[in-house]
Amino acid sequence: xxxxxxPLLPQQIAPVDDRxxxxxxxxxxxxxxxxxxxxxxLRAESDRALAGLPPAAGKPYPYGRCEEITRDLFARxxxxxxxxxxxxxxxxxxxxxxxxxxxxxxxxxxxxxxQNALQIGALYVDVSNDTVVVxxxxxxxxxxxxxxxxxxxxxxxxxxxxxxYWGATLYANHLAPTLAPLLPVLxxxxxxxxxxxxxxxxxxxxxxxxxxxxxxxxxxxxxxxxPADLAAxxxxxxxxxxxxxxxxxxxxxxAACRRAREAACWADPDWRTARVLxxxxxxxxxxxxxxxx
Numbered sequence: 001x002x003x004x005x006x007p008l009l010p011q012q013i014a015p016v017d018d019r020x021x022x023x024x025x026x027x028x029x030x031x032x033x034x035x036x037x038x039x040x041x042l043r044a045e046s047d048r049a050l051a052g053l054p055p056a057a058g059k060p061y062p063y064g065r066c067e068e069i070t071r072d073l074f075a076r077x078x079x080x081x082x083x084x085x086x087x088x089x090x091x092x093x094x095x096x097x098x099x100x101x102x103x104x105x106x107x108x109x110x111x112x113x114x115q116n117a118l119q120i121g122a123l124y125v126d127v128s129n130d131t132v133v134v135x136x137x138x139x140x141x142x143x144x145x146x147x148x149x150x151x152x153x154x155x156x157x158x159x160x161x162x163x164x165y166w167g168a169t170l171y172a173n174h175l176a177p178t179l180a181p182l183l184p185v186l187x188x189x190x191x192x193x194x195x196x197x198x199x200x201x202x203x204x205x206x207x208x209x210x211x212x213x214x215x216x217x218x219x220x221x222x223x224x225x226x227p228a229d230l231a232a233x234x235x236x237x238x239x240x241x242x243x244x245x246x247x248x249x250x251x252x253x254x255a256a257c258r259r260a261r262e263a264a265c266w267a268d269p270d271w272r273t274a275r276v277l278x279x280x281x282x283x284x285x286x287x288x289x290x291x292x293x
């Protein structure tokens with residue numbers, strides 16, 4: 001028997017097989033300029049809706065707003081395709097109805113940075129192409145195979161990209177041990193991102209679950225602990241019930257992975273939801289602590 005591929009993770013690029021290639025060519029290959037113009041018009045709508053967002057890393061919109069732009073535009077596109085108007089929307093609707101892939105995707109782009117985009121069959125549609133280098137065109141459409149977007153393979157791949165893209169220093173999450181199986185990394189990027197646990201996106205959470213927290217456990221066991229001053233500042237914003245219970249926080253974080261694996265938490269959506277809610281509670285506490293400084 002041929003071994004089955006593991007299920008796709010949330011926002012993972014779907015394989016471009018012969019069927020997706022044929023559907024893309026049949027429905028979307030006849031008017032590339034029209035397709036590009038359509039997404040430029042949608043992007044203009046998103047710009048009007050999002051232009052009031054505060055600066056990211058001290059730089060004005062659209063810098064650093066890849067996720068927000070892609071999410072907003074994808075929501076607009078989904079609403080439009082419910083009642084398509086015009087040749088591009090009718091073509092996209094027919095493409096989807098015949099089994100074409102239309103989804104948001106996330107990964108590492110050209111070995112340089114994290115990127116949100118859309119996959120439309122065999123096409124990579126980057127609707128936030130100007131959020132790192134703001135002089136680039138707002139939209140880029142390429143074949144998936146030549147786009148340079150690849151899934152995050154593991155924590156090491158994530159950490160390398162975060163160091164390169166965010167200028168981050170990364171530590172093991174020994175500060176909120178019960179969250180460590182899903183959020184094993186603490187990142188610090190002065191002037192760019194506030195210290196925070198990584199990564200709360202659906203893809204990375206599912207990636208941690210896929211190997212039953214073994215990758216997370218290895219990092220928590222061997223990765224550097226946050227320096228004392230950073231740990232103290234972060235702990236002040238963490239709810240008391242999420243902080244370490246003993247003087248050995250590294251062992252607590254590692255033990256949390258082992259307990260979660262033994263209890264099959266990797267397959268328990270209620271456990272995952274509870275941990276995400278704890279994380280959101282932590283984030284609210286961090287925001288309150290920062291605003292009170």
